[in-house]
Amino acid sequence: MAEIINTMKRVAYYHGCALDGTGHGYNRSTRALAGALDLELEDVKNWNCCGAMETKNIDNEVQTYLSSRVLSIAANEMGHKKVMAPCNGCYHNLKKAEYDLGHKEKSREVVERISAKAGHEPYKAGQIEIIHAVDWIKESIGEEGIRERTKGKLKGLKVANYYGCMYTRPRHIFPGRDAGPGTESNFRPHFMDDILGAAGATNVDFPLKSACCGGAHTLCDSDTSTKLCINILQTAEAAGADVIATECPTCHAGLEMHQIRAEKVFGIKTNVKMIYFTQLLGIAMGLSHRKVGLQENVSDASSVLKAKGI
Amino acid sequence: MATPWEDIERAIEAPGQSPERLLALGEQILENWLEAKGFTPTEAKRESFRLLALHHQGAKDEPSFNACRETCRELAWHYNLLKDGGPEAGNAATRAMMVMVAKHLMLFVRGKMEVAELGEFCCSSRPIRALDKDELQTQARG
Structure with a gap:
């Protein structure tokens, strides 16, 4: 044993x-x-x-x-x-x-x-x-711990936190959620907002944070997936976001790929960048862009971050 | 009689739509879903919104439809923001957000109906189809 x-x-x-x-x-x-x-x-x-x-x-x-x-x-x-x-x-x-x-x-x-x-x-x-991963950071370090370690490093960066659908659905497999103060919510998830907010970021009010991106049908019905992704990207931009923070590789890849496809197929261009929340938090902790793998993303957020002095 | 998707899409994107109209368009989207499934759309309300009652009706025995539950709730939330006379009332940015939310609901439901023959649109809810109906309904109520 x-x-x-x-x-x-x-x-x-x-x-x-x-x-x-x-x-x-x-x-x-x-x-x-x-x-x-x-x-x-x-x-x-x-x-x-x-x-x-x-x-x-x-x-x-x-x-x-x-x-x-x-x-x-x-x-x-x-x-x-x-x-x-x-x-x-x-x-x-x-x-x-x-x-x-x-x-x-x-x-x-x-x-x-x-x-x-x-x-x-x-x-x-x-x-x-x-x-x-959001539970792990939130519960092991906590917002105060993040605040102390990052000293507001993400100040000036506007973030739309996108949780995706599988983080909250179906409700019955997440019995600890919506159980009072401090717990995560299936209706309006906020752990990623809490973490990045503690690192100094401004979380924009983003109404599609757990909306469907059409990920399951990205190959058999790409147009539906692209349209859903475009709407998520445009909504994030309309909410004033510089970047969309993600916590799921499928959501992240979907938004990245359909951002490109939207421009090619529908002629719709969006500029908002996708970045994993762990990359943002790592940068806030003083890690280099390379160390957190920013170069491995299709959507390159480095110029946005540099423009903000991050 | 189902409202054509093109008409709904055009109406959502028309400039200057009122919160009442956007909410009504949300209801039409869900009515299309229900009628396609052979149901008579309910006139009942949940939490003061027919939209939420229609969603609840549409998700019965179709748990993957819950993938648009929060989108419906966001639509109702934005309606309240624009109508309650608070600081957001009449706010153009809030109205623009409500348009985007209504559009997402339309894209999801329309997409779900168009790909119905291909299999499940929402993979995450598939396993609970294996549950018995009583348990399913208990969960839907929960």
């Missing part, structure tokens, strides 16, 4: 597949941020896909098993009581697996059967707490 690790300062890190690919800047900045904040990330060993969308749409229980295997490794083999997933898709799927295993006998049966076949201990609901 592994030593039990139950602290926000040292968490199991499940970065998932997107952060190895298009979202590499998110991975790089999350790791750099951990170093700068004296937090420890321990990669989930021998991890697998969370089941994402494709598996889930074909077989719900297989997706639950895939996510449960990640949870089992983090809890049973690594001894962690907290696993952090920065990708909204991974975070959502791990939470969904946790919910299913706590409420559905069929899910438990399938997970036990496949786990036995695969030769590992089955994950049981409640063994580990699943957190997002």
